[in-house]
């Protein structure tokens with residue numbers, strides 16, 4: 001079950017980067033607007049707020065807080081993980097909200113405002129191994 | 140092309156509805172055509188007087204379905220436009236038709252919508268989208284996230300939110316066109332199976348099939364059409380918006396609860412009314428929490444207080460803010476392309492005092508609001 005890192009692709013390279021030489025080196029990515037100082041998660045050619053084109057790529061800290069969460073018992077089509085699963089809306093320290101599965105947790109013990117950290121898991125359900133970003137509770 | 144006359148009054152002359160539900164042996168164009176024929180008959184306008192058609196529809200079932208719906212009525216050569224704007228497709232079709240008449244390009248327009256939504260959780264993205272693996276593309280999970288947050292911020296109980304479903308089912312029990320018109324108790328709503336905690340099955344709108352149509356026309360041609368002005372409510376406002384930056388955008392699978400507010404404020408300004416003037420409301424209650432937050436976005440109630448108004452019965456048929464009087468999405472079901480037009484159908488029946496057992500008293504001004512993926516919002520205001 002040993003998979004070489006070269007064969008793992010990011011679920012969406014505009015949102016999540018994984019270092020091919022180091023599986024512990026990963027981050028959510030986006031853009032920072034130099035004109036109005038806001039951050040955008042994922043792909044952007046221009047600022048979502050002011051539409052200025054002077055946006056620079058950034059790596060997010062990966063730290064956030066739990067803005068809201070739900071235990072999904074009826075999953076959507078295309079979901080390859082276990083069911084039920086916790087979907088979390090996390091607020092990155094930089095501002096943007098990010099939806100992802102919250103892993104390694106007991107849904108009974110969750111509360112809004114808990115500190116979160118970005119993590120990832122490898123989905124091997126398809127032909128290609130895919131690194132999918134996840135939330136987990138901060139240590 | 141007709142002479143350009145700006146700022147014309149536009150009226151709804153006729154409405155038609157195909158029942159909402161499941162109709163396995165009926166194709167979408169047959170359903171839509173029945174609603175169209177009914178709306179023309181209701182208006183008393185012959186098909187060959189219609190100058191433009193807009194068809195709201197989302198799921199792919201072949202090209203140019205709008206043309207397929209109308210061609211058996213006679214090939215008149217008019218422009219027919221197929222409109223996709225998620226759950227607001229039907230109301231977007233109305234928005235387009237309204238502004239075409241208002242601008243003076245046409246005098247009479249047909250707005251129709253239909254859908255056969257597949258069963259199961261509704262997703263927004265295509266099957267190869269990364270959001271499918273990420274697990275965030277789940278319409279009801281989006282509402283569940285909002286509900287959890289709303290409970291924390293406002294102190295609302297799960298029961299007070301679930302009350303919306305009980306109330307809308309009560310309204311639908313008087314509506315033979317509804318997908319679900321059996322009533323249920325608060326306990327039954329809360330005990331139905333969990334879809335995405337805290338949202339239970341009966342707090343989520345059914346995915347449905349159905350069709351709706353309205354005929355709209357310029358006020359200045361209504362006499363020449365032989366249409367009753369009294370039976371044709373005026374459209375005071377028609378507004379369409381997409382998502383604007385609200386401080387935490389970015390992840391397009393996250394829905395923000397108050398995106399309707401800019402559209403609502405524009406609509407009140409256009410209609411020259413205030414929220415206090417509204418007698419009748421249809422909002423996008425795809426889930427119970429949706430009705431509460433849309434009512435707050437429309438400034439019918441203060442933010443964080445719609446659940447209290449619901450508990451007090453203010454949004455039921457006998458309340459001062461009757462909402463989703465035909466049962467709303469929660470009971471009518473939600474055929475995307477038809478839902479926005481269905482809301483206009485109900486508003487017109489109420490304003491004409493033709494709503495039968497669910498008729499409310501003294502309805503003069505009705506608002507209807509739809510939301511959709513892409514943070515699409517439409518708001519229409521009609522006056523008796």
Ligand SMILES: [Zn+2]
Nearest residue numbers: 033036047050
């Ligand atoms: Zn900016």
